[in-house]
Amino acid sequence: MASKKAFGVLWILLSAWICAGKISGRGRSCGFPAIYNFGDSNSDTGGKSAAMWEIVPPNGETFFGKPSGRFCNGRIVLDIIAERLGLPYLSPYLDSIGTNFRHGANFATGGSSILPGGYSPFDLDIQIGQFMQFKSRTSALYKRLRTLLPLQNILPRPRDFSKALYTFDIGQNDLNYGFQYTNETQVLASIPGLITKFSQAVSQLYNEGARFFWVHNTGPLGCLPYNVIYDQSKLNDLDRHGCVANQNKAAQEFNRQLKDKVFRLKAQLPNSAFTYVDVYSAKYKLISDASNYGFEDPHKFCCGGYYGFQVNCGAKAVVNGTVYENLCTDPSRYISWDGIHYSQAANLFISKLILNGSLSTPPNSLAEACQNPQKL
Numbered sequence: 001m002a003s004k005k006a007f008g009v010l011w012i013l014l015s016a017w018i019c020a021g022k023i024s025g026r027g028r029s030c031g032f033p034a035i036y037n038f039g040d041s042n043s044d045t046g047g048k049s050a051a052m053w054e055i056v057p058p059n060g061e062t063f064f065g066k067p068s069g070r071f072c073n074g075r076i077v078l079d080i081i082a083e084r085l086g087l088p089y090l091s092p093y094l095d096s097i098g099t100n101f102r103h104g105a106n107f108a109t110g111g112s113s114i115l116p117g118g119y120s121p122f123d124l125d126i127q128i129g130q131f132m133q134f135k136s137r138t139s140a141l142y143k144r145l146r147t148l149l150p151l152q153n154i155l156p157r158p159r160d161f162s163k164a165l166y167t168f169d170i171g172q173n174d175l176n177y178g179f180q181y182t183n184e185t186q187v188l189a190s191i192p193g194l195i196t197k198f199s200q201a202v203s204q205l206y207n208e209g210a211r212f213f214w215v216h217n218t219g220p221l222g223c224l225p226y227n228v229i230y231d232q233s234k235l236n237d238l239d240r241h242g243c244v245a246n247q248n249k250a251a252q253e254f255n256r257q258l259k260d261k262v263f264r265l266k267a268q269l270p271n272s273a274f275t276y277v278d279v280y281s282a283k284y285k286l287i288s289d290a291s292n293y294g295f296e297d298p299h300k301f302c303c304g305g306y307y308g309f310q311v312n313c314g315a316k317a318v319v320n321g322t323v324y325e326n327l328c329t330d331p332s333r334y335i336s337w338d339g340i341h342y343s344q345a346a347n348l349f350i351s352k353l354i355l356n357g358s359l360s361t362p363p364n365s366l367a368e369a370c371q372n373p374q375k376l
Ligand SMILES: *[C@@H]1O[C@H](CO)[C@@H](O)[C@H](O)[C@H]1NC(C)=O
Pocket: 183, 184, 185, 186
């Protein structure tokens, strides 16, 4: 009898605790059933490799044991995001072999930019168009599923589209292309147009039923080793950590406007939840304090090299009888994998900083990214 009473009290306490948790909202996992990602090589899990040229070894060597379509020796941040949500790694939409879209799809491809006319044909508008086609075609197929039962295991459930997490990491190539072909003034002047286009893309997804958005800002462009190498003419424009100062300044201006736009979108789109994630700070923190975190000089990289001419990761050049290639023995000690893309070790470090919400506005962790606090 006494124990029954104790059990009752415990039950009430437990219910109250659960209720309080629900009301306060914090700490409650959103249970995202799928991820839809849009971006460039920072979050490409094999799109460019499938659509254009297959990525060669030693990419993938550390984790997958073979090239995995990623510009990395192992996992990228998006892979860690999938792991944290208990979902499989995302298949690239553009890959026609061995894909599974049950828990989402990845529209990111290496070289992609927000606006068309950059390094890749798959700009953000195209990626959104691909998503819309993906959604309408899978929804149509689903209606006929009784005759196509095995497809249930590889297609998304239509009802999951509005429960999924929509992730973005794009803008770096717009800025990089700008610095390559125009000047700083023009790059800064191009930013409002980029932000407008980004905002239109988000609104289109919202109209398709997307509600939960996880937006990475852009990293410190001027710290990419190749950008430092190419900008030797600007040696007096390096910041105190050896990064190209005006490129980082432009990245920060892009981020300032992006954050402002995300704030406006959240106010405009009812029942939406936005998490703005300061990836820039995570990357810059790692680069500016590399040795303290056990890494080599942040401007060195592991695969490929520059000898007055560029030898890409996995390539070999023979000039005047000399063979030029470069493979480091311990990728875990390098922040940059190939002079442009981060190593798995760096990606794990960055993920640790960004996924618990400490660099996010509002401070949602990944699992809480469906929360919609009034203030951003
Ligand atoms: C940047 O380029 C534009 C267009 O060519 C030119 O008018 C402007 O003077 C340049 N600005 C700087 C600071 O070089």
